[in-house]
Amino acid sequence: xSGHILAIDQGTTSSRAIVFGPDMKVxxxxxxxxxxxxxxxxxxEHDPEEIWSTVVWSVKTAxxxxxxxxxxxxxxxxxxQRETVVVWDRQTGEAIHNAIVWQDRRxxxxxxxxxxxxxxxxxxxxxxxxxxxxxxxxxxAWLLGKxxxxxxxxxxxxxxxxxxxxxxxxxxxxxxxxxxDATNASRTLVxxxxxxxxxxxxxxxxxIPAAMLPQVxxxxxDFGVTDKKLFGAEIxxxxxxxxxxxxxxxxxxxxPGMLKSTYGTGCFALLNTGDKLVRSRNRLLxxxxxxxxxxxxxxxxxxxxxxxxxxxxxxxxIKVIGKAEQSGVLAAEADETQSVYLVPAFVGLGAPHWDxxxxxxxxxxxxNSGPAEFARAALESVAxxxxxxxxxxxxxxxxxxxxxxxxxxxxxxxxxxxxxxxxADLLEAPVDRPTILETTALGAAWLAGQRAGVWPxxxxxxxxxxxxxxxxxxxxxxxxxxxxxxxxDAVRRTLSN
Numbered sequence: 001x002s003g004h005i006l007a008i009d010q011g012t013t014s015s016r017a018i019v020f021g022p023d024m025k026v027x028x029x030x031x032x033x034x035x036x037x038x039x040x041x042x043x044x045e046h047d048p049e050e051i052w053s054t055v056v057w058s059v060k061t062a063x064x065x066x067x068x069x070x071x072x073x074x075x076x077x078x079x080x081q082r083e084t085v086v087v088w089d090r091q092t093g094e095a096i097h098n099a100i101v102w103q104d105r106r107x108x109x110x111x112x113x114x115x116x117x118x119x120x121x122x123x124x125x126x127x128x129x130x131x132x133x134x135x136x137x138x139x140x141a142w143l144l145g146k147x148x149x150x151x152x153x154x155x156x157x158x159x160x161x162x163x164x165x166x167x168x169x170x171x172x173x174x175x176x177x178x179x180x181d182a183t184n185a186s187r188t189l190v191x192x193x194x195x196x197x198x199x200x201x202x203x204x205x206x207x208i209p210a211a212m213l214p215q216v217x218x219x220x221x222d223f224g225v226t227d228k229k230l231f232g233a234e235i236x237x238x239x240x241x242x243x244x245x246x247x248x249x250x251x252x253x254x255x256p257g258m259l260k261s262t263y264g265t266g267c268f269a270l271l272n273t274g275d276k277l278v279r280s281r282n283r284l285l286x287x288x289x290x291x292x293x294x295x296x297x298x299x300x301x302x303x304x305x306x307x308x309x310x311x312x313x314x315x316x317x318i319k320v321i322g323k324a325e326q327s328g329v330l331a332a333e334a335d336e337t338q339s340v341y342l343v344p345a346f347v348g349l350g351a352p353h354w355d356x357x358x359x360x361x362x363x364x365x366x367x368n369s370g371p372a373e374f375a376r377a378a379l380e381s382v383a384x385x386x387x388x389x390x391x392x393x394x395x396x397x398x399x400x401x402x403x404x405x406x407x408x409x410x411x412x413x414x415x416x417x418x419x420x421x422x423x424a425d426l427l428e429a430p431v432d433r434p435t436i437l438e439t440t441a442l443g444a445a446w447l448a449g450q451r452a453g454v455w456p457x458x459x460x461x462x463x464x465x466x467x468x469x470x471x472x473x474x475x476x477x478x479x480x481x482x483x484x485x486x487x488x489d490a491v492r493r494t495l496s497n
Contacts, residue, residue, distance in 0.1 A: 030061030239447025
């Protein structure tokens with residue numbers, strides 16, 4: 001059997017398909033961006049049909065570039081933007097509404113109502129999550145309540161709901177499989193992560209029929225086969241994981257205490273806590289890192305909503321740069337005597353604040369502040385937010401994220417040496433950038449490849465991880481302390497309560 005694996009990486013702003021060779025190296029990539037829809041302040045939507053068409057286009061493009069046929073692919077692994085949800089018709093496969101994106105804040109009122117009624121502790125205990133619009137459950141509840149006839153159709157069993165992986169698998173298999181994996185299920189706000197099952201009590205609180213939801217499988221499992229008409233041959237789908245968990249796997253963070261952080265549209269840091277479900281006392285999330293062979297590995301997660309999106313804002317919003325990669329060069333030219341802080345709460349603040357009503361703010365401007373200072377503030381905001389997450393992790397779990405912790409990084413932002421050095425300086429910890437930056441797709445590919453029997457098991461795969469560069473902290477203690485104090489003050493001024 002060919003050792004070629006196809007990874008579908010369905011992200012927040014684009015869909016990608018990556019062909020990996022038997023040596024686990026990238027052979028070819030197909031990628032296509034799609035439209036972001038903002039129907040109201042704080043609302044973010046995607047057209048499911050556009051997502052589907054970009055995925056199909058990307059797969060065909062990657063296969064063509066690799067000069068391979070579908071029959072040459074041993075298996076498909078899927079990774080996806082988590083929490084984004086679609087509700088679709090069981091018979092036609094058509095969505096009843098645009099997908100509601102993880103960044104969307106429209107259910108803040110419902111979350112506040114559930115908190116006021118005293119329900120947050122039961123959600124937190126069973127799911128490891130907090131009541132926040134970020135998660136999928138309240139989005140499904142909104143769709144059922146707001147789309148005409150949806151609740152009645154759902155009660156009749158005519159509608160299905162799922163995260164993007166489920167929607168894609170449904171389409172890829174010609175409607176034969178309604179499935180998801182444990183990592184995506186763990187982000188829905190209605191999945192009991194200790195019992196590994198949909199929770200009847202939580203479904204009742206959100207008024208979601210259990211029959212709508214997909215079957216939950218291990219991350220490496222049999223998810224169905226693609227319809228032959230799509231790509232010319234059936235391809236088994238053997239691996240699925242939400243993007244942040246896939247990156248954790250791609251970074252080979254298989255041992256308790258290992259830590260990775262992905263810098264894409266948002267930033268997500270995951271700390272492997274092994275088979276121990278650590279309950280956060282500092283408003284982090286307890287989540288499933290992965291489930292293999294029926295065994296669950298847990299993680300502590302810190303979620304930052306705006307990371308690379310701050311650079312997009314520099315480029316598209318205030319137009320101080322023409323290309324994203326210019327941000328590091330511009331930041332290096334900034335006046336170090338100015339203390340400009342950007343708190344990028346464009347869609348609220350994530351961990352550890354969880355303030356859905358906070359909005360972005362800039363502090364410390366002077367007459368001399370210009371594009372360079374804005375660029376530095378945007379990039380530093382990512383480092384400051386990561387520092388907040390690591391601080392919370394160290395308080396939550398004494399067994400990991402200690403002073404010797406090395407942070408493995410991935411995502412588009414890590415290509416910037418300036419940003420990674422500033423990250424190491426403000427964390428006062430080493431930052432390791434791997435040679436393969438496509439770690440999210442690699443994680444999904446590994447799940448499928450080892451399930452297909454053509455790629456190595458975890459221990460051997462971990463040995464293949466290789467370092468591109470280690471960034472070591474070099475900032476003096478007094479400067480670091482002053483900078484962090486300024487950030488803390490800026491966040492305090494930004495919070496809505």
